[in-house]
Structure formats: C-alpha cells, structure tokens
Amino acid sequence: xxxxxxxxxxxxxxxxxxxxxxxxxxxxxxxxxxxxxxxxxxxxxxxxxxxxxxxxxxxxxxxxxxxxxxxxxxxxxxxxxxxxxxxxxxxxxxxxxxxxxxxxxxxxxxxxxxxxxxxxxxxxxxxxxxxxxxxxxxxxxxxxxxxxxxxxxxxxxxxxxxxxxxxxxxxxxxxxxxxxxxxxxxxxxxxxxxxxxxxxxxxxxxxxxxxxxxxxxxxxxxxxxxxxxxxxxxxxxxxxxxxxxxxxxxxxxxxxxxxxxxxxxxxxxxxxxxxxxxxxxxxxxxxxxxxxxxxxxxxxxxxxxxxxxxxxxxxxxxxxxxxxxxxxxxxxxxxxxxxxxxxxxxxxxxxxxxxxxxxxxxxxxxxxxxxxxxxxxxxxxxxxxxxxxxxxxxxxxxxxxx
Ligand SMILES: Cc1ncc(COP(=O)(O)O)c(C=O)c1O
Numbered sequence: 254x255x256x257x258x259x260x261x262x263x264x265x266x267x268x269x270x271x272x273x274x275x276x277x278x279x280x281x282x283x284x285x286x287x288x289x290x291x292x293x294x295x296x297x298x299x300x301x302x303x304x305x306x307x308x309x310x311x312x313x314x315x316x317x318x319x320x321x322x323x324x325x326x327x328x329x330x331x332x333x334x335x336x337x338x339x340x341x342x343x344x345x346x347x348x349x350x351x352x353x354x355x356x357x358x359x360x361x362x363x364x365x366x367x368x369x370x371x372x373x374x375x376x377x378x379x380x381x382x383x384x385x386x387x388x389x390x391x392x393x394x395x396x397x398x399x400x401x402x403x404x405x406x407x408x409x410x411x412x413x414x415x416x417x418x419x420x421x422x423x424x425x426x427x428x429x430x431x432x433x434x435x436x437x438x439x440x441x442x443x444x445x446x447x448x449x450x451x452x453x454x455x456x457x458x459x460x461x462x463x464x465x466x467x468x469x470x471x472x473x474x475x476x477x478x479x480x481x482x483x484x485x486x487x488x489x490x491x492x493x494x495x496x497x498x499x500x501x502x503x504x505x506x507x508x509x510x511x512x513x514x515x516x517x518x519x520x521x522x523x524x525x526x527x528x529x530x531x532x533x534x535x536x537x538x539x540x541x542x543x544x545x546x547x548x549x550x551x552x553x554x555x556x557x558x559x560x561x562x563x564x565x566x567x568x569x570x571x572x573x574x575x576x577x578x579x580x581x582x583x584x585x586x587x588x589x590x591x592x593x594x595x596x597x598x599x600x601x602x603x604x605x606x607x608x609x610x611x612x613x614x615x616x617x618x619x620x621x622x623x624x625x626x627x628x629x630x631x632x633x634x635x636x637x638x639x640x641x642x643x644x645x646x647x648x649x650x651x652x653x654x655x
C-alpha cells in the first residue's frame with residue numbers, strides 16, 4: 254500500500270504551499286516571452302571576471318586554499334564579517350553570515366515565532382518572508398502602506414497587540430517599490446522601541462537607488478537612539494549587488510541575538526560555504542562600489558523606460574508606483590480585473606509575463622494588482638512588453654468578464 258505522505262507531514266507545513274512565482278518562472282522560460290516576472294538581477298551584468306579572478310587567487314594559494322576548502326566557524330569568514338561590519342558601523346560580533354538573506358529570515362522565524370504568535374507585516378509584503386515565517390505558524394497582522402511606506406497609525410494599533418516582531422523592506426520594497434520616508438522611519442523605530450517589539454529590516458534592495466540621496470537604515474536610526482532598548486535586526490545580501498548564486502547574506506543585530514542565531518546556524522548547516530565567502534570577500538573588496546554604480550546606471554535606464562512606457566500606453570483606470578530604486582513597479586488594476594486571470598491571458602495572447610499581486614498579501618487580497626520587474630530586459634523590450642500588456646488591458650477593460 255502506498256504511504257500516505259500527506260498524512261505524515263507535520264501540521265506546521267499545512268499552510269505552506271508552492272510559491273506561485275517560482276512555479277511560474279518554470280513555465281515562462283521561453284525566448285518569445287517578455288518576462289517582467291522574476292525579481293532577479295540581469296545575468297549580463299554579473300561581475301564574472303572579478304569572480305573568476307577571486308577563485309583563482311584563493312585556489313592558487315596553498316594557505317588560502319586550505320582555508321577555503323575546509324570547514325569554518327558558524328559566525329562566518331572573519332574578513333568578510335569585518336567588511337560587512339565596517340559598512341554598517343557595527344562590531345564583528347554583531348554580524349552573522351547567512352546563506353542568502355532568505356536563510357536569515359528563516360532563522361529569525363525559528364528563533365522568535367511560536368505557533369499562534371502575532372507577526373506584523375506590510376500588505377503587500379515579500380512573498381519569501383511569508384514562506385520563511387509560515388512554517389513557524391504565526392498569525393499575521395497585515396498593515397497597509399501608502400507612497401511613504403507603512404501607515405504609522407495602523408502600525409501602532411498592530412504593535413499594541415504585542416506581536417513577536419515587525420518585518421518590513423524599507424527601501425524600494427519587494428513587491429511594490431515603495432520607500433519608507435525618513436519621517437516614517439523615525440516613527441517606526443520609535444514605535445517599536447516604545448512597544449518593545451523587534452523590527453526586522455530587510456535591506457535586500459537598499460544599494461540600488463536611482464534617484465535622491467540614500468536614507469538612513471532603520472538599523473542606523475536605532476543605534477542613534479542608543480544601545481539600550483535596541484530593536485532592529487537588519488538582513489542584508491549580496492544577491493542583488495554581486496550575484497545570488499554564491500548565496501552570501503548576513504544578519505546584523507545586538508550581539509546576544511547574534512550569539513543565539515549562531516546556534517541556529519550550527520544546527521541548520523554549520524556555516525556558509527567557505528570558498529563562497531572567501532570569493533565574495535575578494536570580489537567586494539575589489540569591485541563592490543564600482544560594480545554597484547554600473548548596476549544603478551543600467552537599472553535606472555530600465556526603470557525610466559518602464560515608467561515612460563506605462564505613462565504612454567496604459568488605459569485609464571490603471572495606476573502604478575514610481576520606485577526610486579530596486580527592481581519593481583506595482584500596478585493597481587481597474588476594479589474587476591483579476592491579476593491572475595490577466596496573467597493567463599497575457600501569456601497566451603501577448604507572450605508577456607508578470608506576477609499577480611495576490612500572492613504578496615498574507616490573506617490573498619489585492620487581486621486587482623500586479624508586480625512588474627524592470628531589471629532583466631533592455632529598454633526596447635520593456636517598451637514592447639508594456640505596450641502589449643496595455644493592449645490586453647484595453648481589451649479586458651472593454652469586456653471585463655471575458
Ligand atoms: C525583499 C527580499 N528579501 C530577501 C530576499 C532573498 O534574497 P537572498 O536569499 O538571495 O539574499 C529577496 C529575494 O528576492 C527579496 O526580494
């Protein structure tokens with residue numbers, strides 16, 4: 254008799270379903286599809302030469318190679334921790350190197366959430382964060398955002414319910430491209446301090462700014478307010494600024510929290526691959542700032558191309574965000590148009606893909622929204638894809654039930 258595997262899975266996995274984005278990416282990987290779906294870097298911009306040089310340098314040296322191919326400490330490769338610590342004005346013992354920032358989110362869920370605990374997220378929020386936290390069985394409290402980020406009054410009401418933490422992406426958020434304003438940053442940190450609620454700052458896109466001056470991180474604002482009562486745990490990554498494949502990210506936070514997270518890391522996988530950490534360290538030492546400048550230049554042009562094309566072609570009733578950085582524009586569709594249904598038609602009729610917005614809401618609301626990524630297509634293709642999408646939307650607006 255075949256084993257009833259579904260009956261054997263732990264109840265904590267009941268609410269965990271396949272990511273629509275990842276399932277989708279499998280289907281649209283065809284050359285004639287213009288995809289705005291994946292929130293991924295452009296492979297043509299990967300710093301391959303620097304990565305090759307770094308591998309050679311590490312592996313051709315007897316002593317470096319002996320370290321690179323050996324187990325290492327769970328905290329992370331010390332020169333890399335020091336590089337990261339220097340960049341965020343932290344001490345080495347306040348940094349844990351993780352296998353991408355995604356692992357950091359999972360660890361924080363494991364460390365902080367017991368079944369039924371409340372967790373505050375923005376609506377919409379990063380789908381991968383929901384996937385990381387959900388196996389620990391939280392109850393989400395979604396808080397809406399506007400063009401300046403999370404709404405402080407609603408946040409206060411949520412924090413009064415004593416959640417285990419607040420998670421947000423303050424810069425050019427995945428999925429809606431919104432940036433938390435300076436005033437709101439101060440309010441959010443002050444509120445979390447007042448209620449004694451940890452604040453997880455996911456800074457995945459922070460380095461990819463195309464307009465204006467960088468805003469202080471929530472981590473920096475928290476530190477300014479003093480060591481006592483610190484609330485911020487900051488998740489960073491090299492996936493968007495160097496390459497995702499080496500899987501190097503980090504958590505930065507108060508030393509006692511990092512010490513506990515080191516134990517979680519030991520249990521999970523001992524450490525991030527030593528060779529990857531050493532290569533990443535060599536690469537960032539050599540090219541980080543110049544490479545980020547190249548990425549910002551290229552993505553800036555693509556962001557502008559997408560915003561201009563939307564302006565020129567979208568039918569009335571469609572509105573969108575104007576991100577100052579990152580990878581995403583977020584569309585609000587006319588009432589009655591369902592993003593998932595539009596995707597089906599868009600792939601079939603126009604060969605254009607994107608991500609329907611509902612997946613980014615813990616309660617699956619937000620059906621009349623969708624996320625477009627502008628990073629992997631050149632400006633001409635962006636214009637072509639947005640034009641095709643607009644044509645479909647025009648047809649759907651004329652006959653919404655079709
Ligand atoms: C907001 C956000 N956080 C974290 C991640 C995870 O990135 P990584 O694990 O590659 O560092 C992503 C990836 O798309 C993201 O969009």
